[in-house]
Amino acid sequence: MKMSQARLASCIPVPMDQKALVGVIEKAKDWALMHGVGMRDKKHFTKDSIQIAPFVLLPSPFPRTEFTKAVELQQVLNELMHKVAHDEEFLETTLQNALQVDEFTASLYDIWVTVRKEGIVQSVSLGLFRSDYLMQEPDNNKIKQVEFNTVAASFGAISSNLPAMSRYVLRQLGHGDLIKNMPENKALSGLCGGITEAYDLFGVPGAVILFVVEEVSYNICDQRFHEFQISETRPEIVIYRRTLNEIYEESALNDKKQLILEGKPVAVVYYRSGYEPAQYPSSREWDARLRVERSTAIKCPSIQYQLAGTKKVQQALAAPGVLEKFMGGGASTGRVRDIFTGLYSLDFDDGGERAVEMALADAERFVLKPQREGGGNNLYGADVREALLRMRHSRERAAYILMERILPPLVSGYVVRPGGPVPPPLCDLVSELGIFGVIIGTKEKILCNRQVGHMLRTKLADANEGGVAAGLGALDSPYLLDL
CATH class of the missing domain: 3.40.50.1760 (Glutathione synthase, substrate-binding domain superfamily, eukaryotic)
Incomplete structure (x- = not known):
């Protein structure tokens, strides 16, 4: 998907110096492990250890x-x-x-x-x-x-625990004034x-x-x-x-x-x-x-x-x-209405038909959401179009809603993952x-x-x-x- 290109500036200039980056990531990983910013490893599960949860190096x-x-x-x-x-x-x-x-x-x-x-x-x-x-x-x-x-x-x-970790990282990088x-x-x-x-x-x-x-x-x-x-x-x-x-x-x-x-x-x-x-x-x-x-x-x-x-x-x-x-x-x-984005029913009525037509005309603008919590269930872009064409005349479509896609600004940063490359790419x-x-x-x-x-x-x-x-x-x- 082509994202809108607006940006917010990172809190400190990036890319960072390679040596400083590698050094601070090592400290941050240890901080994370010792303060429980962790999860169990899904691939090699054991109750005897945790690994770092994925985190962003700079706030x-x-x-x-x-x-x-x-x-x-x-x-x-x-x-x-x-x-x-x-x-x-x-x-x-x-x-x-x-x-x-x-x-x-x-x-x-x-x-x-x-x-x-x-x-x-x-x-x-x-x-x-x-x-x-x-x-x-x-x-x-x-x-x-x-x-x-x-x-x-x-x-x-x-x-x-995250703010304390971010404060630690900023201090280690000589930016304690930003805390x-x-x-x-x-x-x-x-x-x-x-x-x-x-x-x-x-x-x-x-x-x-x-x-x-x-x-x-x-x-x-x-x-x-x-x-x-x-x-x-x-x-x-x-x-x-x-x-x-x-x-x-x-x-x-x-x-x-x-x-x-x-x-x-x-x-x-x-x-x-x-x-x-x-x-x-x-x-x-x-x-x-x-x-x-x-x-x-x-x-x-x-x-x-x-x-x-x-x-x-x-x-x-x-x-x-x-x-x-x-x-x-x-x-x-x-104030509450102001935080809502476009949300549309897919019921079998005039509004639902209009929503289907709208999404088929420009699928990139929308997300298709089922009644689920826990992440990993939504459909985007071409998948929205494909699903709506498949469900168009089926009662199944009533189990979904259509939501306008939100386009947030981009920020450049480093994501630290367990087992990921050091240093990670910007x-x-x-x-x-x-x-x-x-x-x-x-x-x-x-x-x-x-x-x-x-x-x-x-x-x-x-x-x-x-x-x-x-x-x-x-x-x-x-x-x-x-x-």
Whole structure:
């Protein structure tokens, strides 16, 4: 794809002197390993070692005004998604076409319907959310929302260590004066504070916290840091890690509808798995998910929060009049609308037909997105055209949305990867900002709502996807620019 050629200048001049570059990369790699900026090796998996997570050597420039805007909007977006999740009629209407063709979303939806019929026994939900943005270069580098993550929003923990690493690198290169332009990041303590606050609301002494994890956790540092932080700040709280299959085998509901694990009631269930179809290989995992939803445990996310995070909802919120329905008029509605890019339904109606025609005419302008979290699922460019031609008359197309492609500015930089060349080549990069939010509440009342930190994921300019865990992006820190 031909990218627009606008650029932001790197925080220090590049290319760097070869000798200085090799020296500082060696220091940075050791810093990363010793501070848990790491992941397990997918190719040679062992529980006895971690390797560095891919990272960008120099912090990437980001306009201060847009960073501040994203931070200030997070509480507004938290509340918006909370309201959406508790509007049964809106979720039903918005998802109805996708449910007919998307088995995974339909299975989540069925659980939601079941627990509502039986009567929801835990009205409190915990959301650890992340709203992701790219700068839109044709629009003066204003931020545009890529997506809103309501389940297993990752890298809050490792990202909290990134500014310290970038500060170390800048000092080693003799640019300590630049450190003042790097915002502090307290994502880890903020996210863990949300979990312990929900635990206290549950109010049962001796209750435990349950992390739902994959069969194999590659992103182990990011998950464990949450456990270590809670253990440090609240030593009395016991945390269990279980897969959905283990929850099926080892947990039960008692007569009070408490979820019991190893004889103890579970206060909070925090999902770091359960967001994609491959994580439910059999009916046992779905049964486990239903059991958790039926229980009094506070879920992060509750099933309705997860449904609110689907791409269909994102697209529906961009339609005229919908934000006003949830937020009223006023300035904050305009501010939220301002971060939306073009989002279009592919339902079988006039709007859907127009969207298909538009994308076939200029496929490079669009991204085709299914109802999935976790990266690696979207289609770009020629693939958009091919998929739409294939699905044009099939109900399957209703499971996707069409989104205008965001064209961010380029920055020259160095990506350090495990096993990669030293020194790495100077590459064109683009950065995606994620802002973390915590919300706790019931349908009637929001008990806690705050913005708690950020992450920056940076990828090669010609790579479509940017997931770090998927091996495509690299962890980074923002260097704030006054443009």
